[in-house]
Amino acid sequence: MDLSDDQIIERTLSGETEAFGLLVRRWENPIYGLSLRMLGRDEDARDVCQETFLAAYRNLRKFRGDAKFSSWLYRIALNACHTRLRRQDNGFAQSLDTEDDDGRRVEFADLSSESASEAMLRDQRALILRRALQAIPAEMRQVIVMKEYEDLTFAEIAEILQIPVSTVKSRLYTGLQQLRARLDHLRSAL
Amino acid sequence: MKRKDQPRMQYRVEGDCDHKAALIGYLYDEATASERTAFELHLHECSVCSEELSAFRRVREDLGSWQTVAAPRTEISIARSPVEVFRELIRMLPVWTRAAATTAIAAILLIIVLSVSRAHINLREGTITFGANAAGSQASVSMGAAPEAVSLTREDIERMIDARTTEVRASDLQQIEELRTRLAGLDARLAAADRGAMRLRAEVANMRAEQRALLARGQSTLGEWLFAVNGSREAWGGEDERDD
Numbered sequence: 513m514d515l516s517d518d519q520i521i522e523r524t525l526s527g528e529t530e531a532f533g534l535l536v537r538r539w540e541n542p543i544y545g546l547s548l549r550m551l552g553r554d555e556d557a558r559d560v561c562q563e564t565f566l567a568a569y570r571n572l573r574k575f576r577g578d579a580k581f582s583s584w585l586y587r588i589a590l591n592a593c594h595t596r597l598r599r600q601d602n603g604f605a606q607s608l609d610t611e612d613d614d615g616r617r618v619e620f621a622d623l624s625s626e627s628a629s630e631a632m633l634r635d636q637r638a639l640i641l642r643r644a645l646q647a648i649p650a651e652m653r654q655v656i657v658m659k660e661y662e663d664l665t666f667a668e669i670a671e672i673l674q675i676p677v678s679t680v681k682s683r684l685y686t687g688l689q690q691l692r693a694r695l696d697h698l699r700s701a702l
Numbered sequence: 703m704k705r706k707d708q709p710r711m712q713y714r715v716e717g718d719c720d721h722k723a724a725l726i727g728y729l730y731d732e733a734t735a736s737e738r739t740a741f742e743l744h745l746h747e748c749s750v751c752s753e754e755l756s757a758f759r760r761v762r763e764d765l766g767s768w769q770t771v772a773a774p775r776t777e778i779s780i781a782r783s784p785v786e787v788f789r790e791l792i793r794m795l796p797v798w799t800r801a802a803a804t805t806a807i808a809a810i811l812l813i814i815v816l817s818v819s820r821a822h823i824n825l826r827e828g829t830i831t832f833g834a835n836a837a838g839s840q841a842s843v844s845m846g847a848a849p850e851a852v853s854l855t856r857e858d859i860e861r862m863i864d865a866r867t868t869e870v871r872a873s874d875l876q877q878i879e880e881l882r883t884r885l886a887g888l889d890a891r892l893a894a895a896d897r898g899a900m901r902l903r904a905e906v907a908n909m910r911a912e913q914r915a916l917l918a919r920g921q922s923t924l925g926e927w928l929f930a931v932n933g934s935r936e937a938w939g940g941e942d943e944r945d946d
């Protein structure tokens with residue numbers, strides 16, 4: 513029987529600190545995925561992941577179970593992402609201009625089962641998508657990432673960002689529109 | 703490749719439709735059955751929404767092309783905060799008190815150790831160094847891998863020890879109370895047993911007296927018999943002498 517997040521937190525707070533490791537294992541994939549798609553770089557995503565769990569651990573006593581633990585964790589991670597994005601300020605222009613963003617973080621799943629040209633096409637598509645996603649404002653990107661990759665509901669996203677559901681929807685709409693424009697632009701530039 | 707170009711197509715669709723929220727709910731399958739039906743009806747008559755919907759579906763397909771590998775194992779050197787380590791240490795106090803005469807002495811020893819010297823205490827998870835700050839009365843506590851040392855003031859430490867000592871003392875008092883109750887119970891049982899023993903002793907005394915009385919009577923009977931026998935012997939002897 514799996515312990516709930518709240519049970520693990522309780523144990524951690526009562527001195528069984530090793531229990532926190534369970535929360536890390538449970539949530540590191542979603543947090544890493546979120547950070548990677550927000551920032552576009554593996555190292556940054558790892559750093560944010562680490563920062564997030566450290567911050568969560570240090571502030572665990574401040575976490576009151578009125579929200580879901582995962583929502584709280586996502587919020588910490590997004591804050592860390594935004595801090596980084598602000599620091600590298602014109603980072604998005606860079607990511608668009610830098611040719612040697614070598615795409616090594618793009619996964620080539622099961623290359624043997626498809627031809628090299630198919631793989632190349634797929635890789636190219638993913639690369640364009642990544643660039644387009646990095647190009648739209650972080651405010652829109654975070655909503656798209658949470659909806660598309662983290663599979664969260666509108667209500668969950670609203671809780672994480674502490675905004676109304678209607679705002680989540682309108683940001684998704686605007687984000688998708690901008691993403692579409694970026695994608696078309698990048699494709700035409702090839 | 704002309705990457706510095708700004709996007710040319712803006713998709714600011716003329717005749718902007720106010721069904722955006724409904725479209726998003728429909729696109730992500732978070733609409734109720736009636737909302738779905740209503741939006742599907744709307745799609746038949748709104749080219750803006752139907753065009754947008756299929757464009758968004760293509761964007762979503764593109765989004766699906768970015769798959770990531772599983773996260774690299776997150777290594778965080780959290781272990782425990784110094785305060786927590788310290789609490790754990792304090793929790794060990796009752797064990798220490800077995801060696802020390804009282805918790806008060808153990809507490810005083812600990813404070814002395816923390817404020818005067820550098821104590822290296824080994825817990826399960828590595829070495830914890832309690833180093834005294836030469837400048838003042840602050841005992842700073844730092845932990846192996848943790849990059850930032852959190853400081854505990856001496857007051858903090860004393861407060862923790864006080865709390866723990868009070869706790870231990872309370873449990874001691876409770877144990878004493880329990881022992882007192884058990885002792886009182888035993889005393890009562892002993893008193894009852896004493897009364898029983900007295901009764902038995904009296905009974906034994908009675909029986910002994912009875913026995914003595916019986917024996918005395920038996921002895922007198924024997925004496926009488928012996929006397930009677932002796933008498934007859936004398937009589938016989940008299941006869942013998944008479945026969946000689």
Ligand SMILES: [Zn+2]
Pocket residue numbers: 719720721744748749750751752
């Ligand atoms: Zn419409």
